[in-house]
Amino acid sequence: MTFDTRALAPENPQEWDTFFDRLERAFGGPPALPEERAQWRAVTEFDRTLAVRDGAELIGTAGAFSFRMTVPGGAALAVPGVTMVSVQPTHRRRGVLTGLMRTQLDDFRERGEAVAVLTASEPAIYGRFGYGIATKQLYGTIDTTRVAFARPAGAERIRFRFVSPADGLDACEAVYARLVPGRAGLLARAPGWAARFVLDPPAGREETGPLHCVLAEVDGETRGYARYAVADGWSNAGADGTIRLQDVEALDPVTYAALWNFLGSVDLTSSITFHNRPADDPLQHLASDPRRCRLGYRDGLHVRLVDIGAALAARTYTAPVDVVLDVEDAFCPWNSGRWRLSGDAKGAVCERTVDPAELELSIKELGAAYLGGFGLSAMAGAGLVREARPGALAEASAAFRGDPEPWLPHGF
Template sequence: MKIDLRVLAAEDWEEFALRLERAFGDAEDPEEMAMWRDFLPFERSIAAWADGGIVGTAGAFDFRMTVPGGTLLDAAGVTMVSVQPTHRRRGVLTAMMRRQLDDFRDRGLTVALLTASEPSIYGRFGYGAATRQLHGLIDTTRVSVAVPPGADAVRLRLVTPAEGVAACEAVYARLVPTRPGMLARQPQWERLPLMDPPSARGGFGARLCVLAEVDGEVRGYARYSVKAGGTRLGVPDSTVKLRDVEALDPVTYAALWRYLTEIDLAARLTFHNRPVDDPVQQIVSDIRRCDFGWRDGLYVRLVDLPAALAARAYTAPVDVVLDVEDAFCPWNTGRWRLAGDATGASCVRTSDPADLALGARELGTAYLGGHGLRALAGAGLVAELRPGALAEASAAFRSDLDPWLPHGF
């Protein structure tokens, strides 16, 4: 089958969007699709044509992502990837991935990012699962939140999401450099947390926003919605669904969680995307009545290996030679000497003997510091060639805070 890859033209957007919805089996809200159309750079997007129509779609946003050490790194956010069910296993996805990564390299980008609808798909293209997201259901009839001294001085103010957006964005911007995996807000992206189409609420009410203020300064916020549940055995049975919660200090953060778990008539609080090291796990009174779990989040692919490894800092001093296999981006294959510490790093080609051997996917998994190289070695995915090199590199790669992607794309 002949596959014709074309840059997405404005006049082809409707068909592009229709094929995307068909591949995922769900029609998006028209207002939400209009927002994504505004976000998407058409010149970075690909339509795969065959048999007289679009059979594959792929786009890429322009992002800036925090890496260990606090640097904001330009990154390509791969999105809207689909293949029509009639054209699977015919090379469409591989052709689009090949075109994208070549384009990213030509543009001088060091890393590519995506969230996977199916985790088994993208490993063969060098993407590794680099972050995780915590989800939970808290029984608020039996669980309370411990707050530190000063929490009673936090003033909480309920506003609409639109009224609170500027204050929320200011808090979010201050947090971005503190945690690997977070994305700096690009123009227009402040619209994302405001998108709340009734068709997507699943029985929940309109989204609300609570601002947390200390001495007149907004120090945190939470956005949530409530599904009225009436009563169960005479007890209120509503559900609170948390969309996001952020704060600049532990006192404000605990005050917000106390508020969320004490909303009148609610029996439970659910959330679907928090960092796996979220402090809420330490302040709930009974963790056994909190159904916590995690799943994969952001997938990372090193496009320019030496530039990517040199762009981040390392928790401990490291000087190792990595023997990397990268079949899909062969320019990354070979031996690389990585030397660095908390102040910076360098990564250059070398003919010295290798200390560790691993693949591109494993480097993507370890890049943001959420998965230790030692754990990957335990799964047989990293080979130690010099005794002691694994412990050295694993300690250096780990991040003090677990990496986290705060929202999908």
């Protein structure tokens, strides 16, 4: 069916309110608090925010944020972050989502954006539009009555200082900005985004106290920080509170270890829960007993290559690679066909070729491998990547892999 799809009008505040109302209805659950709603409106890019109507009724939503994301090699690539995608329950299975994905990807191509990214409420949805799961999130619950953290030499120089989250925001953001070039998947903070990390309305605290911010300083310089809230708890044995960790970052290993030691020693608590750390987080080596950290993984960032040539040339490769990729991309047919990728740690070129295929795969698998977090060899083991030239798979898989692991620290 044909529906009317167009960008929101920034001069019409009521239209955005209706858009957000419909988004909340599609996702269910309690509505956003007024402070949260205002923050989302403040970062909305109206020319990238689409509303689908069936007559006068708004029945579909989708948006995109303009980010810069680190790719392997440290380059900052302009990427649209797809967000706020929904279809009203009354209009499912009628092509609304497909139409939104079509409109967005055509727009990304026109803007010259080679890679698109998203986080998914349901991971199974976006593969059919060419998005592959490219990063993992480490989560866990640490029993701090049984787990100790390694304390390296030099930790005694670190001083901890509480500040209000708002007052500490600039210092925390300065630390984060220095980390961005060093890990694929990290997003440079766009204007207005930092405020969401200190948004702490009392009505949204989910049985915790207020958000705390502690700075780790050496000779007056901020070297790291942690932001967390405490859910108090008591049992017959005494205090049983839980630290709910929002984020913890540091510029060096000693400061990072010291922050975990600090978190593990907060009075009246017996556990730390966290939901999103890198898959290779040093925590796994700092903790004395990983079994009592109850660690697990879930999907993080989903990546879609919009322009294969530009995307693969934008990153570097861990090992030298010279391979012809035969890519299937039914949704964006301009990508389909054979591409020769030649590159190493210094740079890469990716161009159309008529040479015989050496690896065959879909755009989804290429997106999953793009940031270096998932190996092409593992995908080949699942039958999703096919080797046409002996040795091509091992060469390409080694070249695509990254260190450190890619990671997206927050949703959007």
